[in-house]
Amino acid sequence: MRSIYLAGPDVFYPDGAQRLAAKADMVRAAGYLPIHAGVMAYPECDNRFATGCAISAVNELCLRGADILMANLTPLRGVGADTGTVFELAFMAALNRPIFGYTEDSRPHLQRIRDHYQADAMSDADGVLRSPDGLMVEHHDMTDNLMIDGAVSHRLGRILRPQFPDESPVDVFSRCLEIVIQKDDMVQRRLGKSYDTIPLPPANCP
Template sequence: MALKVYIAGPEVFFPNGKEIIARKGELARRYGFEANTFGGGDYPSEKFAFGVAISKANEQTMRASDFILANMTPFRGLSTDVGTAYEIGFMCALGKAAFAYTNDPRAYDVRLSTDYYAGAVARGEDGMVRGPDGWMVEDHAMADNLMLDGAIVERGGTIARPPDGPVLPWDDLSVYESVLKTARAYFG
């Protein structure tokens, strides 16, 4: 029986999200995994209740999955989609294996220094790199917040990034596929 992978990421919000998600599922099958996703359902029409129902369905799907493969490409800001970050934490708390990728080759501190502070960072008296607001720039050479990277690595997973260069488009699945290869080797 194929291991079930919960494929996390913000693609559901994209105009071509269904296509990207379908391609990810097909690639997962090529590597011997079953893409575990919840189907439609009879959800309430009231907006808040609808959101709660989707959250519950996602958690049920994660519980029924063997591991997570998350897209940590920055979404609507400098960092991983907040829902995806929650899903990574949820799966790690369940003790399940976690793998991730980002199509942005830059480490979190570089994005923070360049994109948020426009390069206006300096080493403070305490030796920490800080922005003009005095806030520390988290510099751990990681793809994102240390809690995400740390949780994934501590469970034997990896966070893959493309080589230095431009940010790859959202529908470029080359880094995603490299993580599938890593997961296949991990599970044997």
């Protein structure tokens, strides 16, 4: 049975446990084994930093063991996706596993940047698109930073946004899962079975 790692900030949501359980049920109904934060046992260490490292180590091991990743790329506390979710997506990308994304935000990256500054991004003298603070604005018709959309695209995946602003998160996830299932055979053939087998080094929490 192939497994799907469910990455995302869901665990931070007030109803995170229910959300993850609902997604896990859908994954299971599709014939895959769901792997997500809700089903892992994390050791409790004697300080906050060490506990964080222990959680990270468990998640990394689960990522290495998973076949496919589906990432909830909904922005968290700013313009970009949750950094923990991005970490997990990139980790699987480096291991050459199939990766897919979805978000509850229907806006592309550029629009989210405009909304963040409550201003249209503007061009400077050189014609480069910059936000009011002078920071360059990526403009690649993508959902997030080009490393994210590019990595998903290279690996034959897709990132889905709501088709209309109030499409429910469950429906977006469901559409994404359908694509994962449709593409699974083809993606396996293309990416091959050349999974990474390097063991995780021992944790070195202070």
